[in-house]
Amino acid sequence: MSRTARFGGAVFVLPFVAAYSFLLILPFFMGLWISLHRADLFGARQFIGLENYTRLFADPVFYQAMSTTFLLALLIVPALTVITLLLALALNRATRSAAIFRGLFFSSSVLSVTIVTLIWRFVLTPDAGLIAKMLTAVGMEPIPFLSHPDLTVPAIAITTIWWGLGLPMMLFLAGLQQIPQDIYEAAALDRSSRWTTFFRITLPSLRRTTILVVMLQTAAQLQIFGQAQLLTSGGPSGSSRPVVLYIYEIAFGRWELGYAIAAAEVLFVLVLALTLGQYWLSSRNEDRPA
Amino acid sequence: MTSLSLIDVHKAYGSTPVLEGVSLEMLPKEFVAFLGPSGSGKSTLLRIIAGLETPDQGEVWLDNARIDGLAAGDRGVALVFQQYALYPHMTVRQNMAFGLHNAKVPRDEINARIAQAAKTLEIEELLERKPNQLSGGQRQRVAIGRAIVKAPKLFLLDEPLSNLDAALRNRTRVELAQLRQRVDAGVIMVTHDQAEAMTLADRIVVMSDRKIQQVGTPMEIYDRPANRFVARFVGSPAMTMLPVTLADPDDGYALVALANGTNIPTRVTSSVGQKGDAFDLGLRPENVSIVAVGEGTLNAEAMIVERLGDRTIIYARLGDGTEITALDKGDSNVRMGDKISLSIDGRAAHLFDSDGAGHHAARGA
Numbered sequence: 262m263s264r265t266a267r268f269g270g271a272v273f274v275l276p277f278v279a280a281y282s283f284l285l286i287l288p289f290f291m292g293l294w295i296s297l298h299r300a301d302l303f304g305a306r307q308f309i310g311l312e313n314y315t316r317l318f319a320d321p322v323f324y325q326a327m328s329t330t331f332l333l334a335l336l337i338v339p340a341l342t343v344i345t346l347l348l349a350l351a352l353n354r355a356t357r358s359a360a361i362f363r364g365l366f367f368s369s370s371v372l373s374v375t376i377v378t379l380i381w382r383f384v385l386t387p388d389a390g391l392i393a394k395m396l397t398a399v400g401m402e403p404i405p406f407l408s409h410p411d412l413t414v415p416a417i418a419i420t421t422i423w424w425g426l427g428l429p430m431m432l433f434l435a436g437l438q439q440i441p442q443d444i445y446e447a448a449a450l451d452r453s454s455r456w457t458t459f460f461r462i463t464l465p466s467l468r469r470t471t472i473l474v475v476m477l478q479t480a481a482q483l484q485i486f487g488q489a490q491l492l493t494s495g496g497p498s499g500s501s502r503p504v505v506l507y508i509y510e511i512a513f514g515r516w517e518l519g520y521a522i523a524a525a526e527v528l529f530v531l532v533l534a535l536t537l538g539q540y541w542l543s544s545r546n547e548d549r550p551a
Numbered sequence: 552m553t554s555l556s557l558i559d560v561h562k563a564y565g566s567t568p569v570l571e572g573v574s575l576e577m578l579p580k581e582f583v584a585f586l587g588p589s590g591s592g593k594s595t596l597l598r599i600i601a602g603l604e605t606p607d608q609g610e611v612w613l614d615n616a617r618i619d620g621l622a623a624g625d626r627g628v629a630l631v632f633q634q635y636a637l638y639p640h641m642t643v644r645q646n647m648a649f650g651l652h653n654a655k656v657p658r659d660e661i662n663a664r665i666a667q668a669a670k671t672l673e674i675e676e677l678l679e680r681k682p683n684q685l686s687g688g689q690r691q692r693v694a695i696g697r698a699i700v701k702a703p704k705l706f707l708l709d710e711p712l713s714n715l716d717a718a719l720r721n722r723t724r725v726e727l728a729q730l731r732q733r734v735d736a737g738v739i740m741v742t743h744d745q746a747e748a749m750t751l752a753d754r755i756v757v758m759s760d761r762k763i764q765q766v767g768t769p770m771e772i773y774d775r776p777a778n779r780f781v782a783r784f785v786g787s788p789a790m791t792m793l794p795v796t797l798a799d800p801d802d803g804y805a806l807v808a809l810a811n812g813t814n815i816p817t818r819v820t821s822s823v824g825q826k827g828d829a830f831d832l833g834l835r836p837e838n839v840s841i842v843a844v845g846e847g848t849l850n851a852e853a854m855i856v857e858r859l860g861d862r863t864i865i866y867a868r869l870g871d872g873t874e875i876t877a878l879d880k881g882d883s884n885v886r887m888g889d890k891i892s893l894s895i896d897g898r899a900a901h902l903f904d905s906d907g908a909g910h911h912a913a914r915g916a
Contacts, residue, residue: 443636446603447697451650452624461649465640 289529292522300519302512313523323524325499326507329414333489333503334482336418341425342474346467348426349433363434370427374487381420382407382492413493413501420488425481429474436470437463472543476536483532504528554579554737555600555705560609562595569595571761573609582731582738584748587758588784594709596758597741601630601707614704624653629698630707633714635690637682637697644678647697654701664700671733672696688719699734708740712747727751745785749773757781779907782833788864791839791875792831792903797824804913805902807832810871813848815897818912823902833901833909836864839877840894841885847892851875853885867891 296314299307317323348366352359369377384391385406393403406416440463448458464471486505489495495502495510502510504524512521555577562570570592577583585593598604600611602623611619618626637646644665651661669675672692682690691711698706711727712720728751731738742748748755749769757764757772757780765777776782782790795807798814800821807815807830815832824830844850851867854874863883867875877893885891902910 441634441636443632443634444638446623447630447632447636447638448649449603449623450601450628450630452622452653453649454653457653461641462638468640 293526295519296523296526298519299517300522301516302518303516306519309519313520314527316520317523317527322499322502323504323507326502326504329501330483330485330503330505332414333418333421333485334479336415337421337425337482337485338475338478340418341422341429341478342471344422345426345429345474346433346471348430349437350463352430353434353437363430366430367427369424372424374424375491377420377424378488378491381416381423385416385492407493408497410497410500413497417485417488417492417501420492421482421485424488425478429478432470432474433467436467440466468543472540476539479539480532480536483528483535554581554614555739556610556612557596557600558610558612560596560599560606560611562592562599562604562606568761570599570606573763575756575763575766577737577739578753580735580737582740582751582753584752584755585739585741585758586743586745586748586755586785587764588743591758592761593741593743593756593758597630597707597709597739600705600739601628602626603630624650627704628707629701629703629705631694631698631709631711633710635682635694635714637690637693639682642679642681643674643685643693643696646682646693647700650697650701661700664702665696668696668699671699671730687714687716688723691715691723695730702736704736706734706736706738708738710741710743712742712744724750745787749785755785757784759784775911776833776901776909778909779831779833779903782901782903782909786835788836788866788876790901791834791836793834793873793875795830795832795902797826797828797830799826805910807897807902809849810873811849811869815848815895815900817897817900817902819900819902819910820913823910824904829905831903833903834875834895835899836876836878838896838899839875840896841865841877841879841883842892842894844890844892847894849875849893849895851891851893853887853889853891856883856885856887858883865891867893 295306297308297310299305299309299313352363352366372380382390387393387403387405387407390403390406392406396403404412406412444462444466445458448462453461484505485503486509489501489503489506490509493501495506505528508521508524508528511517511524555575557573557575560570560573562568573592573596575583585596587593595604599606599619602618602621606619609619610617613627618628638649641649647665647668648661651664656664665678666675669678672695674689674692674696677685677689677693682693685693691714695711708727712723715723724747727740731751740747740751749772752769754766754768755772756766757777759780765772765781767775767777772781772785776785776790779792783792793809795809795815798806798808800806801816803821805817805819805821805823807817809815809832817832841847849869851869853865853867855866857864857866858881861881863879863881863885865877865879865883865885867877869875875893877891879885899912901912904910
């Protein structure tokens with residue numbers, strides 16, 4: 262490639278690289294620097310080395326938030342993946358009703374978290390919620406979804422799954438459309454049953470899509486925030502407080518900016534390690550016999 | 552015993568008919584080519600036989616059993632797809648074994664059949680590779696191998712050579728001919744390439760406009776085309792059609808008059824029509840030769856001269872604008888734009904009546 266051509270290419274990517282560096286890379290390193298300080302939101306700074314990190318790793322509330330976060334991710338990611346795959350399989354056809362249902366299931370994704378939470382509050386609230394009314398109508402006690410420590414995390418998970426159906430379903434639909442029709446015909450001539458076709462043809466063909474969905478969802482759900490804050494405010498007694506809510510409370514409730522950023526950096530490393538780990542695990546087997 | 556029978560098969564997509572009343576009897580172990588242009592219905596017919604499409608009407612029989620109600624996998628046919636349709640995530644071995652596993656063939660038997668087919672097709676060293684690690688020609692072999700291991704009663708090949716480059720196409724054509732000797736089954740090949748059909752098939756089924764136009768051996772199709780379409784479609788360069796009128800019979804054979812008044816004696820029986828009836832005179836390039844100016848039947852102007860080494864094809868235009876194709880020797884001295892004189896050999900000429908039906912030289916004449 263000639264020097265001018267390379268220069269031309271550089272000119273094209275420069276705006277993005279500049280914006281990316283200014284808005285993401287620079288703040289990341291500034292954050293790292295601030296996390297080594299006792300700092301508040303008004304600019305007071307005092308260098309304290311790794312003290313924020315040692316404090317963090319000794320904080321039981323941080324560990325509680327971490328385990329809540331992982332529990333949420335475990336409840337949400339596999340369920341969301343399976344449900345959206347099934348939805349995509351059911352709606353991957355050119356009929357009018359399939360198009361309507363695709364639109365319906367995608368529509369929840371365009372709502373803001375506030376509206377989603379309002380809808381699910383209306384469904385789940387024990388005093389006047391939809392489920393509570395149905396239960397009292399048949400003479401049963403309302404279930405305290407939003408205040409019982411064992412029920413708040415599942416309630417947040419269900420809300421999140423409902424909200425998040427759209428994008429993974431669309432990814433799976435796109436993946437399904439990319440499978441050439443003639444290999445299904447070849448399978449029909451190979452006496453492949455419906456189940457065999459699904460497990461030996463469709464699922465392996467969706468491998469990359471599935472990896473993408475799991476990675477995106479893992480990264481997203483480890484940073485779950487809005488639903489938890491608006492549904493339960495992390496309660497009761499912190500039982501439904503995910504890490505980002507913990508960070509938010511420290512930064513904007515207790516004004517401990519350095520400490521909050523230290524927690525955010527730890528979360529960032531975790532999310533990065535987990536998603537890269539998933540990618541490595543799944544691409545490692547790529548060329549093995551299926 | 553017949554191999555495959557089609558009885559009055561009809562098929563339409565919505566209100567668009569694609570096959571209208573197709574009937575065909577195949578002989579055991581026969582190699583039949585479905586030849587026709589795009590949209591002639593030949594691929595649909597193949598898919599109906601394979602069980603990938605359902606006919607709206609009609610019957611499909613294979614070895615005295617009606618199969619049009621059976622699932623594709625239960626018909627005893629194997630299809631080699633145009634784009635090969637190999638399973639991308641499976642190795643070559645798994646691709647070949649998949650259908651046998653589903654048919655509950657014992658593992659030893661599966662391995663034996665794959666080993667045998669791989670040896671025949673010389674793909675033994677490819678068995679553990681995935682399709683994306685293979686060249687186009689290798690994929691083609693694997694696709695054929697996947698069909699062979701099933702030991703079907705009938706092989707269906709959908710445009711088997713269309714995705715190969717010219718050199719590989721010739722080689723594969725020879726290999727298909729050899730393969731055909733080794734397999735104990737009939738073969739149907741869909742193609743739009745007449746050279747493939749002529750060289751490989753025992754019989755050719757020429758299709759056009761949703762119907763079978765003619766069924767015959769390659770030489771029957773070439774020498775005695777049933778109608779104007781078959782005459783024009785088979786043979787390269789295409790047959791020339793000259794408008795003529797029937798003159799007085801000559802010794803029991805039809806004598807035809809060209810537009811310029813020249814009479815051409817044919818070997819078509821004179822009972823083909825009445826004096827004055829309009830026909831098209833069909834002439835293969837080899838029946839039109841170049842002679843010294845003034846000595847020929849027709850005068851023309853050479854428009855395009857194609858030198859092929861052993862022979863030269865001359866596309867010429869008559870005074871009235873009609874196009875005609877002639878054959879000359881390899882070192883022809885005709886150039887583009889030359890005034891040339893053409894001699895017509897009427898003994899091999901064909902006549903096509905106003906309905907398009909072909910009339911040919913009486914046999915033995």
